[in-house]
Amino acid sequence: MSLLDAKAEGADVRVVYGVGDAAKMAKKERSREFSFFAVGFETTTPSTAVEITGKPPSNLSFLISHRLIPPAMKMLVEMRDLSLNGFIAPGHVSTIIGLKPYEDFPSVYHMPTVVAGFEPLDLLFGIYMILKQLKEGKPRLENEYVRAVHWEGNPKAVELMEEVFEVTDGNWRGLGTIPSSKLELREKYVTYDAHLRHDVKVEHGVDLQPGCRCHLVVVGKIKPTDCPLFMKTCTPQKPVGACMVSAEGTCRIWAKTDSNQLRSSS
Numbered sequence: 001m002s003l004l005d006a007k008a009e010g011a012d013v014r015v016v017y018g019v020g021d022a023a024k025m026a027k028k029e030r031s032r033e034f035s036f037f038a039v040g041f042e043t044t045t046p047s048t049a050v051e052i053t054g055k056p057p058s059n060l061s062f063l064i065s066h067r068l069i070p071p072a073m074k075m076l077v078e079m080r081d082l083s084l085n086g087f088i089a090p091g092h093v094s095t096i097i098g099l100k101p102y103e104d105f106p107s108v109y110h111m112p113t114v115v116a117g118f119e120p121l122d123l124l125f126g127i128y129m130i131l132k133q134l135k136e137g138k139p140r141l142e143n144e145y146v147r148a149v150h151w152e153g154n155p156k157a158v159e160l161m162e163e164v165f166e167v168t169d170g171n172w173r174g175l176g177t178i179p180s181s182k183l184e185l186r187e188k189y190v191t192y193d194a195h196l197r198h199d200v201k202v203e204h205g206v207d208l209q210p211g212c213r214c215h216l217v218v219v220g221k222i223k224p225t226d227c228p229l230f231m232k233t234c235t236p237q238k239p240v241g242a243c244m245v246s247a248e249g250t251c252r253i254w255a256k257t258d259s260n261q262l263r264s265s266s
């Protein structure tokens with residue numbers, strides 16, 4: 001059951017902009033128990049850590065599902081049947097972790113790696129920098145997003161993350177377990193763990209809907225159009241898989257930007 005399904009059945013599920021809003025709600029409604037579902041990568045993790053170290057209201061607990069980007073990149077670079085020529089490392093994550101966690105990609109795996117922003121010109125320039133490295137045959141780690149990303153990242157944010165969380169192996173939808181890719185609350189903060197507080201055991205859900213090939217799309221093995229469900233039974237209006245649900249999902253973006261597909265779905 002999804003959170004939306006639960007809401008439709010009467011559960012009190014609220015969408016918040018960030019963890020601060022959840023804390024405000026919990027302070028206002030002391031008689032209710034709140035659990036904040038903390039998702040996202042290194043960009044969003046520090047705000048969860050700030051709230052936890054700042055002594056959140058006693059009726060607020062946390063369901064932690066934060067994941068780390070560099071271990072996922074390592075998994076990609078080690079997939080033998082994937083033909084990768086370079087990495088565009090995510091700009092926003094890099095504002096927090098800096099460039100150091102990517103050092104192995106050029107030095108150990110000989111993979112050109114460029115941290116880039118998300119504007120079209122950032123991405124174009126990032127691609128240009130990767131092509132230049134490939135042409136020169138000199139893979140290295142470069143920073144295109146200099147206006148936001150510093151080599152050392154945000155040490156204060158990293159310190160907070162390390163204070164609150166420990167790194168463990170984590171399951172990724174459709175990809176299996178990636179070593180050292182998930183964050184869990186440290187013993188010191190375990191009192192805020194929603195699992196323990198409410199005695200909830202979260203079992204593994206359905207990773208992939210039948211027929212969905214998201215796991216192949218996200219690693220770049222196939223294009224969305226190679227999925228037999230694309231724009232047939234799986235559309236932005238009626239998504240089947242996660243890649244079509246999220247506005248940032250590959251299938252959703254493909255559907256949105258491929259005018260032929262849009263025409264045939266309408």
Ligand code: SF4
Nearest residue numbers: 213214227234241251
């Ligand atoms: S999200 Fe939809 S189109 Fe994309 S792989 Fe899954 S089923 Fe196919």
